[in-house]
Amino acid sequence: MEVSLSSMEITLTVAFVCFFLGGITAWIFLRKRAQKTTQTPTPRDAPEHAPKHAPKSTQKSVQETPQAQQIPTQAATQAPIEALGPAQGPAQAQQAEPPQPHAPTWHERLVQGLRRTHGQIFRSLDEVLLSKDAKVTRKDIFNTLFEALVQADVGVTTSELLVEKVRTKLPAADSTNFDAIRKLLKEEILALLNSGNNVPSTIESNTNNPHVVLVVGVNGVGKTTTTGKLAYKAKLRGEDVAIGAADTFRAAAVDQLRIWAERAEAAFVQLKPGSDPASVAFESVKIAKAQGKKLCLIDTAGRLHNRNDLMAELAKVRRVIGKEITDAPHEVLLVIDATTGQNALQQARVFREIVNITGIVLTKLDGTAKGGIAIAVVNELKIPIRYIGVGETVEDLEPFSSAEFVDALFEN
Numbered sequence: 585m586e587v588s589l590s591s592m593e594i595t596l597t598v599a600f601v602c603f604f605l606g607g608i609t610a611w612i613f614l615r616k617r618a619q620k621t622t623q624t625p626t627p628r629d630a631p632e633h634a635p636k637h638a639p640k641s642t643q644k645s646v647q648e649t650p651q652a653q654q655i656p657t658q659a660a661t662q663a664p665i666e667a668l669g670p671a672q673g674p675a676q677a678q679q680a681e682p683p684q685p686h687a688p689t690w691h692e693r694l695v696q697g698l699r700r701t702h703g704q705i706f707r708s709l710d711e712v713l714l715s716k717d718a719k720v721t722r723k724d725i726f727n728t729l730f731e732a733l734v735q736a737d738v739g740v741t742t743s744e745l746l747v748e749k750v751r752t753k754l755p756a757a758d759s760t761n762f763d764a765i766r767k768l769l770k771e772e773i774l775a776l777l778n779s780g781n782n783v784p785s786t787i788e789s790n791t792n793n794p795h796v797v798l799v800v801g802v803n804g805v806g807k808t809t810t811t812g813k814l815a816y817k818a819k820l821r822g823e824d825v826a827i828g829a830a831d832t833f834r835a836a837a838v839d840q841l842r843i844w845a846e847r848a849e850a851a852f853v854q855l856k857p858g859s860d861p862a863s864v865a866f867e868s869v870k871i872a873k874a875q876g877k878k879l880c881l882i883d884t885a886g887r888l889h890n891r892n893d894l895m896a897e898l899a900k901v902r903r904v905i906g907k908e909i910t911d912a913p914h915e916v917l918l919v920i921d922a923t924t925g926q927n928a929l930q931q932a933r934v935f936r937e938i939v940n941i942t943g944i945v946l947t948k949l950d951g952t953a954k955g956g957i958a959i960a961v962v963n964e965l966k967i968p969i970r971y972i973g974v975g976e977t978v979e980d981l982e983p984f985s986s987a988e989f990v991d992a993l994f995e996n
């Protein structure tokens with residue numbers, strides 16, 4: 585049987601075979617592509633630029649650490665100073681902050697701190713003047729004012745001076761005018777404070793590197809706290825600080841100061857307990873100089889001004905500092921506890937003689953009705969008050985301003 589295919593049939597057969605083979609090839613190609621895109625990558629598929637030598641731990645944290653842990657918290661990146669308050673991570677920071685209680689301003693702190701002194705000065709004067717007693721004479725009023733000032737620790741000499749000034753300036757017609765007396769008294773106290781405080785402090789503005797400040801005073805007046813607060817304030821101004829722990833009597837004193845040094849990120853210089861305080865002071869200045877610190881604060885042990893041996897020791901501390909930097913210490917701050925009373929004047933006189941104090945820090949004004957000591961100190965010693973303290977926190981110590989002080993004293 586003979587099979588003969590026409591040319592038309594041959595063409596159709598070839599076309600069919602080609603179409604069939606083409607379809608199979610296309611199907612295989614598409615399938616391979618689909619497999620490639622869905623395949624789980626194997627280590628060999630990792631891109632060429634992947635870090636080959638990354639430490640195992642890093643790789644692990646990137647890959648396995650939950651998202652929240654991969655964001656470095658502020659606590660982890662912050663300097664120790666932040667340990668003062670609760671550290672906040674970014675996630676917490678985004679949360680709506682609860683309304684913060686109003687932090688008192690310095691003026692409010694000062695007004696609060698001087699409240700009892702204000703009461704001491706004005707309570708009795710108020711009573712006399714507001715009694716509207718026809719028998720009250722001009723003399724009675726000035727006697728009352730004098731007594732009130734002495735009670736507030738303005739001191740006899742300074743109180744007499746102030747009363748005399750008010751008496752001379754008060755017109756006869758205003759003899760029982762409370763506002764007129766108050767206004768004149770305020771002006772006279774301000775004038776007196778201004779005259780004694782006309783030498784500006786060099787702690788905030790000076791060209792010394794380092795600026796050396798020696799902190800002295802009797803026991804428990806607030807020397808260490810003041811040193812710490814000053815260091816912290818300097819840090820906030822962006823200054824590098826060194827602190828010398830020249831109170832070598834008590835180990836606890838060194839620990840107390842070290843905490844402040846950590847907060848202020850200051851270099852901390854200490855020697856073994858019982859070491860010569862002069863050696864600590866010398867080393868502190870030397871280190872502050874070598875490390876390019878802006879401020880060098882030296883805390884000393886409390887000492888009674890009538891102990892000659894201790895005062896001689898302090899004189900040595902001062903002398904030795906001068907061996908490292910000729911004109912240092914640039915400031916010698918005498919810390920006075922405002923609750924001490926008139927004895928503070930005697931302390932200041934002796935300390936001035938021994939170590940030539942350049943300024944006074946008046947602390948604990950918040951704990952007394954005798955803040956008038958500030959006026960006595962300036963008038964009778966002619967030593968400027970550099971700072972005043974109205975509490976234990978760092979915000980409670982500020983440079984002294986006569987105008988701020990008088991405003992706060994009269995505002996209560």
Ligand SMILES: Nc1nc2c(ncn2[C@@H]2O[C@H](COP(=O)(O)OP(=O)(O)OP(=O)(O)O)[C@@H](O)[C@H]2O)c(=O)[nH]1
Nearest residue numbers: 803804805806807808809886947948973974975976
């Ligand atoms: N209320 C009040 N307390 C203060 C003030 N300044 C310091 N203090 C407190 O007074 C106490 C004694 O302060 P320190 O700084 O240790 O006194 P110090 O002069 O170094 O004491 P010694 O080294 O022992 O001589 C501490 O409890 C301070 O917190 C202030 O302005 N107001």
Ligand SMILES: [Mg+2]
Nearest residue numbers: 807808831837
């Ligand atoms: Mg101390």
